[in-house]
Amino acid sequence: MPRLDDAQLESLVSRAWEARLNAYAPYSQFHVGAALLTADGRVFTGANVENASLGLSMCAERVAIGAAAAAGARSVVAIAVAGVDDNGVFPCGGCRQVLSEFSPSMLILRCRPDGTYSITSLEQLLSSPFTGESVEKGKKTQSESIPAGVS
Numbered sequence: 256m257p258r259l260d261d262a263q264l265e266s267l268v269s270r271a272w273e274a275r276l277n278a279y280a281p282y283s284q285f286h287v288g289a290a291l292l293t294a295d296g297r298v299f300t301g302a303n304v305e306n307a308s309l310g311l312s313m314c315a316e317r318v319a320i321g322a323a324a325a326a327g328a329r330s331v332v333a334i335a336v337a338g339v340d341d342n343g344v345f346p347c348g349g350c351r352q353v354l355s356e357f358s359p360s361m362l363i364l365r366c367r368p369d370g371t372y373s374i375t376s377l378e379q380l381l382s383s384p385f386t387g388e389s390v391e392k393g394k395k396t397q398s399e400s401i402p403a404g405v406s
């Protein structure tokens with residue numbers, strides 16, 4: 256699990272709350288901000304972006320990881336997620352899977368409205384992600400074949 260000092264953690268928490276101010280959430284009114292730290296020391300932020308076609312809405316975590324990936328980042332050390340929930344906001348299942356692509360062991364900081372935060376690892380929240388290894392194994396099997404033992 257990556258180790259960050261208190262100043263790094265608090266900076267990420269602060270950036271996540273700042274990012275939350277730009278959330279576009281006219282439908283749910285649930286504003287979320289995220290700030291992530293890449294292995295090369297850069298910080299990228301995101302906010303949730305909703306759409307009238309609700310299924311097209313984007314979570315703050317995915318907006319942040321998209322910005323990081325588009326800037327060439329491929330490894331994330333930690334992500335802070337800020338939303339108004341006394342327990343802190345957990346990344347949704349879809350975001351956990353997307354985040355795992357860029358470092359299964361990254362730290363997740365759940366920011367609470369009182370300014371405190373809790374730290375968990377992504378591995379704790381998503382112990383068995385779907386990985387590129389499964390994709391590679393699938394390529395080796397002919398798509399037309401039915402596995403032995405399946406009737």
Ligand SMILES: [Zn+2]
Pocket residue numbers: 314315316317346347348349350351
């Ligand atoms: Zn999500």
